[in-house]
Amino acid sequence: MTDDASHEVLDRFLAVRDAVARFARDAGRKPEDVTLVAVSKTYGPEAIVPVLESGHRVFGENRVQESQGKWPALKAQFPGVELHLIGPLQSNKAKEAIALFDVIETVDRVSIAEALAKELAKTDRRPQLYVQINTGEEPQKAGVVPREADAFLARCRDEWGLSISGLMCIPPVDEPPSPHFALLRKIAERNGLKTLSMGMSGDFEAAIQLGATHVRIGSAIFGARH
Ligand SMILES: *Cc1c(COP(=O)(O)O)cnc(C)c1O
DSSP states (O other): OOHHHHHHHHHHHHHHHHHHHHHHHHTTOOGGGSEEEEEOTTOOHHHHHHHHHTTOOEEEESOHHHHHHHHHHHHHHSTTOEEEEOSOOOGGGHHHHHHHOSEEEEEOSHHHHHHHHHHHTTOSOOOEEEEEEOTTOOTTSOSBOHHHHHHHHHHHHHTTOOOEEEEEEOOOTTSOSHHHHHHHHHHHHHTTOOEEEOOOTTTHHHHHHTTOSEEEEOHHHHOSOO
């Protein structure tokens, strides 16, 4: 990446950071109550380092293996990184995910809850866990469907001893996102959960209006993905 290109990433990051704060204020919320998760999937250290150097520490990745290739060195170089797993987790990668990620946003089915519980019993690491809700009930998309959310959250707590701190969703691409954000918030409220990961490059203003505590923003910062 050239100097110009890394300046562009930094400029876009700063603009997105300002927009997140502005949308929070516009919605009558405190900017510090909305965390920007910079989604760096497919990008290498040369794109990520300028954002780290600006002081930002919260990043998202969607693949365990890709993250293992780039984040251990970056975490060592920049203390205080909070790394979020935002893509589907395979049971056989639960151990690696717990070792590297500080937040796992994609607890989305029984087998993953079981695998996480089993691996957590063997380590002192305690990543925060969010349950992914498939608000659009799309067959191809991961996540617990809304009508099963309450029962799944109860099982996480009672059966697997998992402490779930929030919910995450990815609305269908071809629908207005706001009803999905509102639904996620409703499920969180009735389950006593305060953390809502919702909103991406194209819809984070609406998500912030509807209570997002975490917005996951990739292309608006790093550019179109390779
Ligand atoms: C890639 C990705 C994002 C970021 O999407 P952009 O539209 O590039 O901001 C957010 N959430 C998830 C789950 C993703 O996979």
